[in-house]
Structures are given as C-alpha cells and as structure tokens.
Amino acid sequence: MTRKKLTCILCPNGCELEVSHSGEPTPETIVVEGHTCPRGIDYAIEELTAPKRTLTTSILVSGGTQPQASVKTACPIPREALFAARGELRRVVVDAPVAIGEVVATDIAGTGVDVVVTRAVGRRLNDTSRPER
Amino acid sequence: MTLRARETDVAVIGGGPAGLAAAAAAADAGARVVLIDRNPHLGGILNQCIHDGFGLHAFGEVLTGPEFAARYVDRAREAGVEVHSDTLVAELTPERELVCTSPGSRSRLRASSVVLAMGCRERTRGMLRIPGPRPAGVYTAGTAQWLTNMENIRVGRRVVILGSGDIGLIMARRLTWEGAEVAAVVELLPYPSGLPRNITQCLEDYGIPLHLGHSVTCIRGRDRLDGVTVSRFGEDRRPIPGTAFDIPCDTLLLSVGLIPENELSRRAGVQLDTSTSGAFVDDRYMTNVPGVFSCGNVLHIHDLADWAAEEGERAGRAAASHALEGLATGGRSTLATITAGEGIRYVVPQAASKGAKEVLISFRVGAPDQDRTAEVLADGRALASETLRRAHPAEMVQMTVRCADGLNVDRLEVRLQ
Numbered sequence: 415m416t417r418k419k420l421t422c423i424l425c426p427n428g429c430e431l432e433v434s435h436s437g438e439p440t441p442e443t444i445v446v447e448g449h450t451c452p453r454g455i456d457y458a459i460e461e462l463t464a465p466k467r468t469l470t471t472s473i474l475v476s477g478g479t480q481p482q483a484s485v486k487t488a489c490p491i492p493r494e495a496l497f498a499a500r501g502e503l504r505r506v507v508v509d510a511p512v513a514i515g516e517v518v519a520t521d522i523a524g525t526g527v528d529v530v531v532t533r534a535v536g537r538r539l540n541d542t543s544r545p546e547r
Numbered sequence: 548m549t550l551r552a553r554e555t556d557v558a559v560i561g562g563g564p565a566g567l568a569a570a571a572a573a574a575d576a577g578a579r580v581v582l583i584d585r586n587p588h589l590g591g592i593l594n595q596c597i598h599d600g601f602g603l604h605a606f607g608e609v610l611t612g613p614e615f616a617a618r619y620v621d622r623a624r625e626a627g628v629e630v631h632s633d634t635l636v637a638e639l640t641p642e643r644e645l646v647c648t649s650p651g652s653r654s655r656l657r658a659s660s661v662v663l664a665m666g667c668r669e670r671t672r673g674m675l676r677i678p679g680p681r682p683a684g685v686y687t688a689g690t691a692q693w694l695t696n697m698e699n700i701r702v703g704r705r706v707v708i709l710g711s712g713d714i715g716l717i718m719a720r721r722l723t724w725e726g727a728e729v730a731a732v733v734e735l736l737p738y739p740s741g742l743p744r745n746i747t748q749c750l751e752d753y754g755i756p757l758h759l760g761h762s763v764t765c766i767r768g769r770d771r772l773d774g775v776t777v778s779r780f781g782e783d784r785r786p787i788p789g790t791a792f793d794i795p796c797d798t799l800l801l802s803v804g805l806i807p808e809n810e811l812s813r814r815a816g817v818q819l820d821t822s823t824s825g826a827f828v829d830d831r832y833m834t835n836v837p838g839v840f841s842c843g844n845v846l847h848i849h850d851l852a853d854w855a856a857e858e859g860e861r862a863g864r865a866a867a868s869h870a871l872e873g874l875a876t877g878g879r880s881t882l883a884t885i886t887a888g889e890g891i892r893y894v895v896p897q898a899a900s901k902g903a904k905e906v907l908i909s910f911r912v913g914a915p916d917q918d919r920t921a922e923v924l925a926d927g928r929a930l931a932s933e934t935l936r937r938a939h940p941a942e943m944v945q946m947t948v949r950c951a952d953g954l955n956v957d958r959l960e961v962r963l964q
Contacts, residue, residue: 420747420748421743421746421747423744423747423748424740424744425603425744426600426603426744426850426851426942428742428744428747430743430937451583459722467748467752468599468609469723469724470597470598470599470611471597471724472597472695472696472697472699474699480697481697481698481699482696482698482699484611484613484696485599486597486599486611491751496724497724500724500725507797514613514614514617531612532596532597532614533594533611533613533617534617541599547943
C-alpha cells in the first residue's frame with residue numbers, strides 16, 4: 415500500500431488529501447480522503463496518474479498601448495509540457511488590438527490545447543494619445 | 548483660485564476589485580457614482596496578477612487576475628458608473644470634498660458618501676532594516692511581477708525570495724518559467740504565510756527549497772547584488788549564531804507583507820486600527836467620519852481578491868443607502884464594539900449597529916492550529932460558533948452573527964475556544 419499526502423490546488427481552500435493505492439495508481443486503485451468536495455478526488459487521481467497545470471504568461475504585442483498581453487492555456491496541460499509551451503510562446507508576437515479570449519496559438523507544445531488572451535490590449539494611436547505629464 | 552465643487556452621491560477612490568465592486572453596487576442601488584483611479588487602466592493590481600485562481604467564489608469559475616478585473620470593469624460600466632482614470636485624489640476633507648488632479652486639470656468633487664478603496668502597498672527593504680550595501684537587484688515581489696508580466700523586463704537570473712507571502716510564491720514559479728533559477732524562499736516564521744496550494748504548485752512542483760524559521764541577515768554586492776547571507780532565527784526572532792550560510796544570487800525579491808495605503812484617510816480624520824493598519828469601521832463599513840466608508844485591502848489585507856470585491860459590494864450598497872436615505876435620518880446609530888479575544892489577531896468590522904439583524908465578521912487567527920472552535924460571544928454568551936478544521940493566519944475567516952430581534956448588547960468578542 416502506497417500512501418501520500420497532497421494539497422489540492424483547485425481552490426483556495428487547499429484541502430490536505432490523504433491518498434493511497436495498492437499497486438499501480440489508477441482511477442480504480444486510488445483511494446482519496448480529506449477532500450471536502452468531489453473535485454478533490456478528480457484532482458488526486460489526475461495528480462498521481464498525469465499531473466496537469468495551467469500555464470499563464472505574457473506574449474509580445476506590436477503596436478499596442480502596452481508591450482505585452484497576458485495569456486493562458488485554455489485548459490490545464492501536462493506538467494512536463496509547461497517549459498516547452500513557454501518556449502513556443504516566446505516566439506509569438508501579435509498585432510494590437512487583442513481581446514480577451516482571442517486565440518494566439520493552437521496545439522501548444524503538441525498538447526492539442528489553445529492559448530488565449532486574458533487581457534485586452536488596445537491599439538496605440540500615436541505618441542500623443544495620452545497627454546504629457 | 549477656488550474651483551466650484553461638482554456634486555455626486557457616491558465617490559469611490561480606487562479602481563481595483565474592491566472599488567469597482569463598490570461602485571457597481573452603489574450605482575445598482577440607484578446612486579450617481581464617480582469612480583476615481585490614478586492609473587490609466589482600471590483593475591488595480593489584478594492587471595499584473597496574470598496567474599489563475601481568481602473568481603471561484605465570485606463567479607464559480609477559475610479566472611486570471613486581468614479576466615477577473617475585466618468582469619468588474621464591465622459590471623461598473625453597465626451600472627452607469629462615471630469613471631475618471633489617470634486621476635489622483637490629492638486631498639479628502641472630513642466634509643467629503645475631494646481635490647482631484649489629472650494630467651492638465653484639477654477639479655473638486657463633493658460627495659454624500661465616499662468609499663475608500665485605495666488598496667495597499669508592499670513593505671520594502673527599508674522597513675526590514677536588512678544590513679549591507681545597496682546594490683541593484685533588490686525588488687519587492689510586486690515590482691518584479693510588474694516588470695516581468697507587463698513590461699517584458701527580465702529581473703534576474705538567480706533569485707532568492709525573502710518571505711513566503713502569496714505574491715512571492717507566485718513569482719517563484721513565474722521566474723522559473725521565465726528561465727531564472729530560484730535558489731530559495733526564506734521565511735522568518737516557522738510556517739508559510741502564503742496559501743497551502745501555492746506552496747504545492749509554485750515551490751514543490753519545481754523543487755524550490757523553502758527555509759522556514761530563517762531570514763536574510765546580510766545583503767552583499769557593489770553595483771549588482773551578488774549574494775545574501777541567511778541565518779536560522781530563534782523564537783526570540785534573533786539570528787542563532789553559527790547558523791549563517793551564503794546563497795549566491797543576483798536578485799532578491801521581498802514578499803514580506805502589505806500595508807493598507809491610508810495616507811488620504813488619515814488626513815480626512817479617519818481613525819485607524821493598529822492591528823489591521825486600516826480604518827475602524829462599523830457593520831456598514833462606515834469609518835468614524837460620517838459618510839466615509841472603507842473596503843478591500845485599504846481596510847485590511849485580504850488573501851483573495853474575491854473577498855475584497857465582495858466586501859466592496861457591501862460597502863458600496865451601504866454608501867449608496869447613506870447617500871440616498873441616511874443623510875435624512877442623521878449620522879451613526881448606537882454601536883456595539885467587536886473585539887479580538889483569545890487566539891484572534893484582528894476583527895473587521897470593529898463595531899456593529901445596535902438593532903442589526905445580521906453582522907458579518909471577518910477575522911484572522913493568531914497562529915496555525917487544527918480543529919479549533921471560533922465563537923462570537925455577546926456579554927459572555929455564544930451567539931455563533933464554527934469549527935475551523937485548519938486555522939491559519941494566512942486564511943481569513945468569516946462568520947455571520949444572526950440576531951432575530953436585533954443586536955442588543957454592548958460588546959461582541961471573537962475568540963478561539
């Protein structure tokens with residue numbers, strides 16, 4: 415019997431989970447305790463079999479009111495793909511304006527997941543668009 | 548030259564989550580609302596908090612900071628809030644007159660209610676009194692977050708983070724993703740001050756060491772930081788001789804606490820609570836200055852933006868009701884005090900109106916513990932109690948006291964049994 419303690423990361427409660435399984439960890443063999451909602455079970459199973467994380471980062475914007483737009487993977491991706499995904503996004507430059515939800519990359523790092531904008535960036539009109547201070 | 552003041556029902560100072568939510572709620576309640584923010588873009592600090600984990604309470608879904616902010620910006624605009632960005636409130640009088648400055652103009656505004664929602668700022672190196680020279684490469688975690696996420700500026704290659712607050716933990720992961728090496732997170736207290744899930748997903752995921760009960764005792768380097776000395780600290784909060792070790796690094800981030808930004812409040816005569824560094828408020832979030840309300844991180848530091856926004860909503864509704872009805876019925880009702888008893892670090896609000904049917908109390912415990920019962924006592928009698936499976940100073944707790952016949956005691960006390 416293998417026992418392990420996990421902290422659920424799905425919400426700020428951060429439940430402390432006691433996870434055990436005999437033999438290989440599979441959805442059938444994993445027993446979860448300490449969760450206060452059903453998502454804790456899903457989290458523990460995923461964490462022991464194929465851990466996933468959401469990547470949140472910024473990409474370059476050309477001609478925008480700000481130099482960068484923040485982005486995220488549309489859903490969590492395998493943890494081991496995080497750095498490759500970040501690397502691919504370093505080469506992405508989008509033209510302003512961009513809106514929340516706009517897709518800036520597809521199938522990031524071969525995960526089949528899209529990357530979407532999380533903050534709108536407007537187009538810079540000219541250098542006097544904002545009064546001088 | 549005296550400028551004639553414009554009039555409005557409610558003026559909200561600060562366009563972060565608390566201010567946006569307050570403005571929207573006040574406008575929904577029928578008040579004319581002016582929201583003043585010193586930045587060119589609304590949303591406050593949320594715009595640089597590009598990580599996810601926001602919105603689970605407020606919207607039932609996981610959002611990033613900018614997405615969470617955008618929801619509240621839309622809500623405020625739909626409610627008809629008049630927004631003045633790029634505008635700084637330079638002065639607030641006890642009569643609720645605001646002096647506002649923006650590029651190229653200066654104006655006055657008189658409001659029946661004012662909502663303070665200016666947020667907080669980070670503690671700096673100067674406040675910690677860390678000895679050593681003053682090389683480049685020492686940043687507050689929030690400044691490093693701004694430079695990395697908004698300005699595309701690389702802050703450093705090998706990083707030590709002092710303090711285990713959530714912003715520091717989030718930045719440990721962020722800088723790791725950016726290709727930097729985070730050599731260590733160092734925390735003076737024997738327990739982390741950030742949320743448990745951030746310890747897991749920001750440190751443990753990347754094998755970043757967390758040194759509890761340690762602190763930085765020396766900063767080294769001439770032009771650029773080249774290392775820090777870390778020592779173990781005893782219970783007396785002094786370094787233990789012989790425990791010092793060096794960590795080479797070119798960057799030190801400070802995530803050592805937030806301070807409500809109350810300069811404006813103080814000048815308006817708002818009394819502050821030394822345990823929160825925010826205003827004393829009653830259950831309507833009104834300060835001792837009639838018609839001046841406070842909410843969000845300027846009132847007390849929140850661990851979640853969702854809670855700051857919810858508090859803003861309640862303060863906004865109260866500010867609208869004061870502006871639209873309250874002025875006629877006069878100022879403050881008789882108040883019962885609410886105090887922090889055994890095991891409790893602070894309570895907000897610090898007073899409740901007598902006759903209130905329901906009072907929501909936010910508080911923090913003093914030290915980590917398990918399976919403790921928090922109770923609200925009225926003249927020695929328990930009005931509400933709740934078991935805290937995990938009691939932790941990093942996690943704000945809220946309890947509601949219900950009094951069917953209206954609150955009729957002089958004093959409430961929150962304590963751990």
